Amino acid sequence: MSTVSREKIDEFEYTLYESWVNWFQRDPGLYGYRRYVQQRLVEEMAVVQLVRAAIGRPELMGEPDIYHKMGWIVDWHESSVYRRFFVMSRALGLNGYKVNRQIAELMDAVINAAKGDIRQGLLLLRAALKYCHTGYRAAAYWANNRHVAQLAYLAYQREEDEVKVVDDALEYVGIARPDRAGMDLVLFNALTPIFFDFFQPPEVVDDGGPPLPVAEWERAGTLDEIRRVGKKMVIVGLWREVLVVGVDGDVVAFENWCTHERDPLHYGYLQGRQLVCLGHHATFDAKTGRVVLHPNHGEARTQPRYPVKVENGVVYVKVPW
Ligand code: FES
Incomplete structure (x- = not known):
């Protein structure tokens, strides 16, 4: 087979x-x-x-x-x-x-x-x-x-x-x-x-309907700071933990709970372009969230990202709601 x-x-x-x-x-x-x-x-x-x-x-x-x-x-x-x-x-x-x-x-x-x-x-x-x-x-x-x-x-x-x-x-x-x-x-x-x-998602048809209210951008730190420390966990909204990562000159915001068994990713470490979870060593591409290496048991999934933007040297993230 x-x-x-x-x-x-x-x-x-x-x-x-x-x-x-x-x-x-x-x-x-x-x-x-x-x-x-x-x-x-x-x-x-x-x-x-x-x-x-x-x-x-x-x-x-x-x-x-x-x-x-x-x-x-x-x-x-x-x-x-x-x-x-x-x-x-x-x-x-x-x-x-x-x-x-x-x-x-x-x-x-x-x-x-x-x-x-x-x-x-x-x-x-x-x-x-x-x-x-x-x-x-x-x-x-x-x-x-x-x-x-x-x-x-x-x-x-x-x-x-x-x-x-x-x-x-x-x-x-x-x-x-x-x-x-x-x-x-x-x-x-x-x-x-x-x-x-x-x-799969339904057909992408813009069939109108009232737009829904979207959340505000929230400040996560400065670009200098993120580049210097590599990664930083911030709380956005009421309780959502977001891990802001500086990689290849870009900034990416990830959900902080690992897709494997929900350990917090900010305890992990960055290794070049890779983000490693300390829980069971799942390794993610620090730009896309793709799994590079599965953990030592079970499976990880693509680590979700949040929208992020940089304006005048300040990094903002938002969770959609
Ligand atoms: S919780 Fe992250 S690797 Fe297991």
């Missing part, structure tokens, strides 16, 4: 994340947020059905701990995230979601594959969780609608735990922890179009 290289999957995920970020940066307006919320509802539904398909299999029903934890994922998504997104859809003037024929067929095909083959089902679920969370992560840091951003952040915080449960289940059915490259090429090639249809 030829497997997909880890780099290829990283690249795919990075592209997906960046396309979400670009979508948010274009200020989707109210109508855009409606589409975003609608898409999240459909994706949530896909995740819940995939988990259901997996726990309906006798292989997992025989292991109470895994069965219980998978049930917990369904419960959380249905009772918390799904319900909240549903309420938000009402607040935005929508009434839940609409699933068109193409999506319904796609979803049926995925769910049937998951029901038929436990290994495939779990790998599909794992990938779905990853890509679903990619959309949440982009919204958590880039959405300028405060409620959407908070809700996305809440959902994103579960990622680590959920993926771990699926990895445990995979191990239980005899597949070593996939560590990204566990997906075979055939499955990856089959999945790529599905995930691009399902989890």
